[in-house]
Amino acid sequence: MLLGEKLKKIQKQFIVSLLHLFYGKIREQSGFRGDLKSIVILAREGFGDIIVLSPLIKRLKSALPEIEITIVCVNKLAFYLKHDKNIKAVIKAKRPTKKDKKYLYHQEFDLLFNPKDHPSVTFLHLTAKIKARQRVGIYHPQQEGFFDYMIRPDKPLLMIKRNCLLLDYLGISYAEKDLLPYMPEGPVSDEIQNFTETIKNKGVMAINLSASNDTKEWPIEYWIEFLSIVEEPVVVIAMPKHYEQKRRIESAYPNVITSPPTKSIFDVNHVIKHLRLLISTDTSLIHIASCHNTPVFALYRIENDLIEFSPLSEKQYTILAPEGNFKNIKPNTVIENFKTFATTL
Secondary structure, eight states: OOHHHHHHHHHHHHHHHHHHHHHOOOOOOSSOOSOOOEEEEEOOSSHHHHHTTHHHHHHHHHHOTTOEEEEEESSGGGGGGGGOTTOSEEEESSSOOHHHHHHHHSSOEEEEEEOOSSOOHHHHHHHHHSOEEEEEEEOOGGGTTSOSEEEOOSSOOOHHHHHTHHHHHHTOOOOGGGGOOOOOOOOOOHHHHHHHHHHTTTTOEEEEOOOSSGGGSOOHHHHHHHHTTOOSOEEEEOOGGGHHHHHHHHHHOTTEEOOOOOOSHHHHHHHHTTOSEEEESOHHHHHHHHHHTOOEEEEESSHHHHHHSOOOSSSEEEEEOGGGOGGGSOHHHHHHHHHHHHTTO
16 A cells, blocks of 8 residues: 555544544434435436436335435535435535535434444535434444444345445335436537437447546557447447547447437437447446446456445346456457347347
């Protein structure tokens, strides 16, 4: 571990200890008490983390139609939640407006849910600062004292299922179909709407070049080798940092369809729901595919990601990277398995 990383870890542990000293004095109790008319949920950082909250949100609202659901976010990715009709308010924890501060800190919610399974300075501070009659979290020894109740999964779980353990605690039943995520209806650019009209029902698949960080991306040269053998029509999905590679690929292969850049997650969602197949290393897009039951061919870096964020589409194929490195998933491995999987679609 580098010196800078060691110092950050020590600093984090020190701040968590201070938070324990001032706030970590709650004794755990069993059973939710009183009426549940309002809940505040702390949304984890990743976009995929936010999507996998959607089954919990949907089931809470269907079981308790009058409940007011507030989501607290720590990054700008969650702007799309403002389009979710199941949610009353979306609050940015970092740099909140005066209005948001008043809303978040000057009322008492019936329940607060923190889905983090490890101590986070930001999340523990929010857990302590936001007023709630009861606080529920995921068990970790360093989170003891912050919650009235901690959920204790007996084994690693799909993140959606772990979030929905809150429903078990509240005595709200749910079926397997309730675990499917959804995307709220949001604005789609004219360019993407016009483009998807041209690929509807034409057996088009997509590759996704981008991910939340470089360690979660398959090398561009591997994608190029893969595309050299693919005959099916392909669309390339990419974040701005990969737009140049996207354009080069589109001009190099006749079966790669030139597509407009996706300007928002709603654009990406609109493309994915019209695909025959999505190939991706990024779990955010894999979750979007699950919303539409779009078949998925997914590459995973580590086993924990595969356990927590596996696809829910009926037709799926997954490959786990040897030694946790995407560079170790060679193109010929993907090509061979893709050919076999494609025959089932």
